[in-house]
Amino acid sequence: GENVEQHPSTLSVQEGDSAVIKCTYSDSASNYFPWYKQELGKRPQLIIDIRSNVGEKKDQRIAVTLNKTAKHFSLHITETQPEDSAVYFCAASIKWELSFGAGTTVTVRA
Amino acid sequence: SAVISQKPSRDICQRGTSLTIQCQVDSQVTMMFWYRQQPGQSLTLIATANQGSEATYESGFVIDKFPISRPNLTFSTLTVSNMSPEDSSIYLCSASGDEQYFGPGTRLTVT
Numbered sequence: 001g002e003n004v005e006q007h008p009s010t011l012s013v014q015e016g017d018s019a020v021i022k023c024t025y026s027d028s029a030s031n032y033f034p035w036y037k038q039e040l041g042k043r044p045q046l047i048i049d050i051r052s053n054v055g056e057k058k059d060q061r062i063a064v065t066l067n068k069t070a071k072h073f074s075l076h077i078t079e080t081q082p083e084d085s086a087v088y089f090c091a092a093s094i095k096w097e098l099s100f101g102a103g104t105t106v107t108v109r110a
Numbered sequence: 111s112a113v114i115s116q117k118p119s120r121d122i123c124q125r126g127t128s129l130t131i132q133c134q135v136d137s138q139v140t141m142m143f144w145y146r147q148q149p150g151q152s153l154t155l156i157a158t159a160n161q162g163s164e165a166t167y168e169s170g171f172v173i174d175k176f177p178i179s180r181p182n183l184t185f186s187t188l189t190v191s192n193m194s195p196e197d198s199s200i201y202l203c204s205a206s207g208d209e210q211y212f213g214p215g216t217r218l219t220v221t
Contacts, residue, residue, distance in 0.1 A: 043212045
């Protein structure tokens with residue numbers, strides 16, 4: 001099955017700085033790559049996704065890049081704010097069954 | 111995006127008993143799934159809930175332990191059977207259209 005690795009496991013950034021989280025996947029047939037944000041005690045919330053026919057996608061302060069050749073994708077958060085503090089999960093799928101990375105705990109220091 | 115609700119939100123159960131978790135979506139969806147998230151961990155797919163046919167289980171999960179029903183395109187149940195403390199976890203359902211959204215989860219504690 002699909003194996004997704006995510007790095008780093010924890011990330012501490014100064015407010016206003018950028019945060020980057022990287023994921024790699026094993027199955028070259030994977031074609032859908034969502035990112036979820038999970039605050040403590042809450043459900044995972046879809047924040048952005050990208051499909052394999054696109055190399056980059058941006059939504060305000062959040063962007064995702066995909067390198068199909070290298071089988072890796074990354075989440076970029078610019079101008080971080082305290083409310084960006086959460087656990088972020090990357091995922092990959094061929095159809096709709098999601099395989100998740102281990103998660104990155106992001107802390108934004110004021 | 112679909113609005114997904116789950117019942118119960120949490121429960122404390124005795125070892126050896128069973129609990130059925132309900133998942134309701136506010137619109138018809140093609141795909142519904144059940145995931146498990148142990149405290150401080152990532153999400154692991156248990157099974158795909160297929161409407162009108164048996165669920166498709168991932169490696170390590172079996173129908174006798176986690177029977178699933180999906181009677182229509184908006185509703186599914188997951189039963190955790192013959193529970194042990196190792197089953198203590200958060201169980202989440204999700205629904206997919208073009209994107210996949212999650213329910214709020216059911217926090218299960220087995221004593």
